[in-house]
Amino acid sequence: MTLDRIDQAPYLNAMSALAAIVPLFVLVFAGWLARRLDLIKVQGMTELNRFVVWLALPALLFDITAHARLSEIWQPGFIAAFGASVVAVFVLTVLLRVRRQQLADAVLDGLSAAYGNVAFIGFPLLTTVLGASGQMAATIASLITVCALFAVAVALIETGLQAEARLHHLALKVGRAVLCNPLVVAPLLGSLAAIVSLAIPQPFEKALKMLGGAASPCALIAIGLFLGARVETSDKAAKGVATSTALLVVLKLILQPAIALVLALALRLPTSLTEAAVLLAAMPTGTGPFMLAEFYQREALVTSRATLVSTVASAATLSVCIVLAQPGPFQVGALVARWANATPVQTQPGAPLRTSDVEALPGDPPKWRSASSIRRARSGWSDPCRPRFLT
Helix, strand or coil: CCHHHHHHHHHHHHHHHHHHHHHHHHHHHHHHHHHHCCCCCHHHHHHHHHHHHHHHHHHHHHHHHHCCCHHHHCCHHHHHHHHHHHHHHHHHHHHHHCCCCCHHHHHHHHHHHHCECHHHHHHHHHHHHHCHHHHHHHHHHHHHHHHHHHHHHHHHHHHHHCCCCCHHHHHHHHHHHHHCCHHHHHHHHHHHHHHCCCCCCHHHHHHHHHHHHCHHHHHHHHHHHHHHCCCCCCHHHHHHHHHHHHHHHHHHHHHHHHHHHHHHHHCCCCHHHHHHHHHHHCCCECCHHHHHHHHCCCCCHHHHHHHHHHHHHHHHHHHHHHHHCCCCCCCCHHHHHHHCCCCCCCCCCCCCCCCCCEECCCCCCCEECCHHHHHHHHHCCCCCCCCCCCC
């Protein structure tokens, strides 16, 4: 790897974040334009949402869980750090919002603040930045958010919508409604297929992938259609929507990755898993909360705005996270490496340069060294006036 390549790596990866985000804007804008030009009616938007909830998204959930292998995804430290950040933000948001609105709406807001767009942004971005370890981490994050968090949210929404006062009757009604929900049944069936190692015939597997691949694009189009509809709101209501949207975006893009970082450091995760946990926690809101809001016929304005605004803002926040995760003058990986008990890297003369080259004095935090100092060390040249371990 050349010196120029090392210096440019953070910025090339930051551009990867933009490359993963821009297509989402294109699809949302296409839906918005189609609605503004009246090319798709309100009935068309409703049927598109039904297609996503009943066919496309269940196929995607089944496909993800059916191909998950416990031996590959069992990373308890990463699961604890990322999963706890999701749960913490979800619970905090529900507790903050349930004081002013019904439980079902508070749960949808909590989902908007905790549910990241792992499928469309997480997978391509982490594969580019972290390689195979990033892809594995994105798979685990998908199972946590798309399956576990979704199932909990559906159960709470059903609880909030039931008027039954007797506890055992309420439990029966909620249980029946949850088990009839395709977004819960699909991952359960997929998990069962994975446990028994069911081999899905290739034609059916291809059909599942084609159908599941339509989930996110159609959901983004549906968000654009919803945003393109002309909705008359009072100034007070518009201000409330803006405040709620800002709160959800801050919780999603700032608080959740901060919690993930603190937990990853406390659990002493390896640097790569720490970076993966933070980047996945910093993903913008996905389309799942909007789909649930439409499915249960709840107010979806805040949810759709949170998805759009968080996606726009994540172009900046994800780029900052990526740059800070790379070796360089603004590197925060030294802190991560110290907490993870990183060992000094032994460089050999003539060995290729790596962006992870680090040396440290015993008991001291690692000091990232510039590429030029590494080259001088390998060539045997030293400056008697310059301390060996300082950049």
